[in-house]
Amino acid sequence: MKNISINIDKALGVVTKEQVYAQEAKANECIATLHNGNGAGNDFLGWLHLPSSITDAELTDIENTANVLRSKCEVVVAIGIGGSYLGTKAVVEALNNSFDWLQSDRKNPVVLYAGQNIGEDYLYELCEILKGKQFGLINISKSGTTTEPALAFRMLKKQLEDAVGKEEAKHRIVAITDAKRGALRTLADQEGYKTFIIPDNVGGRFSVLTPVGLLPIAVAGISIRDLVAGAVSMEKATGIEIPFNENLSAIYAATRNELYKSGKKIEILANFHPKLHYIGEWWKQLYGESEGKDGKGIFPASVDLTTDLHSMGQWIQEGERIIFETVISVETPSHKVEVPTDEANLDGLNFLAGKRVDEVNKMAELGTQLAHVDGGVPNIKITMPEVNAYYIGQLFYFFEKACGISGYMLGVNPFDQPGVEAYKKNMFALLNKPGYEKESEAIRARL
Numbered sequence: 001m002k003n004i005s006i007n008i009d010k011a012l013g014v015v016t017k018e019q020v021y022a023q024e025a026k027a028n029e030c031i032a033t034l035h036n037g038n039g040a041g042n043d044f045l046g047w048l049h050l051p052s053s054i055t056d057a058e059l060t061d062i063e064n065t066a067n068v069l070r071s072k073c074e075v076v077v078a079i080g081i082g083g084s085y086l087g088t089k090a091v092v093e094a095l096n097n098s099f100d101w102l103q104s105d106r107k108n109p110v111v112l113y114a115g116q117n118i119g120e121d122y123l124y125e126l127c128e129i130l131k132g133k134q135f136g137l138i139n140i141s142k143s144g145t146t147t148e149p150a151l152a153f154r155m156l157k158k159q160l161e162d163a164v165g166k167e168e169a170k171h172r173i174v175a176i177t178d179a180k181r182g183a184l185r186t187l188a189d190q191e192g193y194k195t196f197i198i199p200d201n202v203g204g205r206f207s208v209l210t211p212v213g214l215l216p217i218a219v220a221g222i223s224i225r226d227l228v229a230g231a232v233s234m235e236k237a238t239g240i241e242i243p244f245n246e247n248l249s250a251i252y253a254a255t256r257n258e259l260y261k262s263g264k265k266i267e268i269l270a271n272f273h274p275k276l277h278y279i280g281e282w283w284k285q286l287y288g289e290s291e292g293k294d295g296k297g298i299f300p301a302s303v304d305l306t307t308d309l310h311s312m313g314q315w316i317q318e319g320e321r322i323i324f325e326t327v328i329s330v331e332t333p334s335h336k337v338e339v340p341t342d343e344a345n346l347d348g349l350n351f352l353a354g355k356r357v358d359e360v361n362k363m364a365e366l367g368t369q370l371a372h373v374d375g376g377v378p379n380i381k382i383t384m385p386e387v388n389a390y391y392i393g394q395l396f397y398f399f400e401k402a403c404g405i406s407g408y409m410l411g412v413n414p415f416d417q418p419g420v421e422a423y424k425k426n427m428f429a430l431l432n433k434p435g436y437e438k439e440s441e442a443i444r445a446r447l
């Protein structure tokens with residue numbers, strides 16, 4: 001097996017290689033802080049050794065539960081938001097057929113999502129499409145108190161019970177939540193659902209390699225063992241004993257922090273592989289919630305290329321020079337498609353005849369890299385040999401480890417997200433939630 005790799009050559013210019021490598025001691029100190037558990041947020045370091053500590057029995061339990069859902073359901077709705085949603089969506093979108101819903105000879109249930117928004121029309125259409133279908137629910141919430149998934153679950157649970165009866169519904173509902181606390185825990189215990197625990201010391205955005213991600217990913221028919229194996233290999237490759245110049249996560253963390261210090265406030269994660277769109281969404285939560293605090297932090301953005309070169313390309317090329325780009329480059333696509341010859345050649349594309357579509361894409365990628373570098377956009381390149389569960393597992397762990405290091409380099413607690421409560425408090429006050437009487441009065445006076 002190959003490994004994902006990093007190349008920072010084209011990120012150098014605004015910052016030098018010497019500057020990046022001068023961060024070696026700082027990076028090593030941050031890695032030691034993570035491994036020794038003596039830094040801020042040290043009660044949320046469970047993700048650090050998650051891949052290597054998952055047991056065969058745990059994986060088998062997840063696979064068996066997935067198989068029950070797979071045997072009973074044409075559709076499984078994964079209910080969750082943020083870290084309880086994005087990892088699954090990233091893997092399923094990357095590895096499923098892009099036109100999955102149109103496949104007629106299905107081997108796997110369709111995985112749908114709920115609780116990731118409060119869209120009334122979205123919920124209406126979801127409930128409508130589930131009518132007459134055999135479906136199941138995976139309700140995922142670490143805290144067990146998040147409004148969006150709780151609302152969706154309330155509706156879908158009722159619909160399921162009305163359709164198949166309370167007893168059968170119990171066999172089609174799985175809850176993934178905290179071991180002891182939260183409304184979902186109480187509900188699951190009372191109703192007798194099969195449950196999986198999200199460990200206390202694993203925060204939502206670091207939880208994809210717990211049952212949070214592993215169960216719905218297994219339901220989709222994707223090998224969770226390959227995913228975990230990839231993550232295990234990256235856990236080793238970024239370990240405390242690995243020298244700085246060989247540690248991908250440390251190099252990435254050091255480079256992006258040096259770029260940030262030089263005025264590059266926005267990092268754009270780009271892919272040239274449309275199926276990686278949600279990897280970008282997952283990455284944005286990971287870095288956004290981990291670093292955006294205390295008035296600091298790189299703003300994480302993402303683009304799908306070449307698609308967005310026709311919308312955001314202008315800004316990236318010539319807008320305010322406060323950005324750098326991190327490109328996930330896929331070495332080999334899973335399929336082969338060649339450009340056909342056309343006798344009339346009215347479109348003038350015969351110079352491409354016989355070439356693989358990926359060759360065109362790769363030249364677009366190279367051309368974009370050089371153009372953006374010329375335009376003052378430093379470029380970090382992360383190469384993935386191919387898009388499969390193993391390399392996605394590597395990518396997840398690589399980014400998680402780098403995020404921990406990077407957050408400590410920046411001088412924040414990368415494992416909390418106090419700012420997320422602000423909107424919730426206002427929303428509850430506006431909705432007159434019991435216990436929020438004072439806040440309701442205060443907020444209404446501002447309207």
Ligand SMILES: O=P(O)(O)OC[C@H]1O[C@H](O)[C@H](O)[C@@H](O)[C@@H]1O
Pocket residue numbers: 081082083084140141142143144145146149204205289417420
């Ligand atoms: O899993 P849950 O407790 O429902 O949380 C889901 C998400 O929403 C919260 O508000 C946090 O900001 C996220 O970090 C979390 O992943």
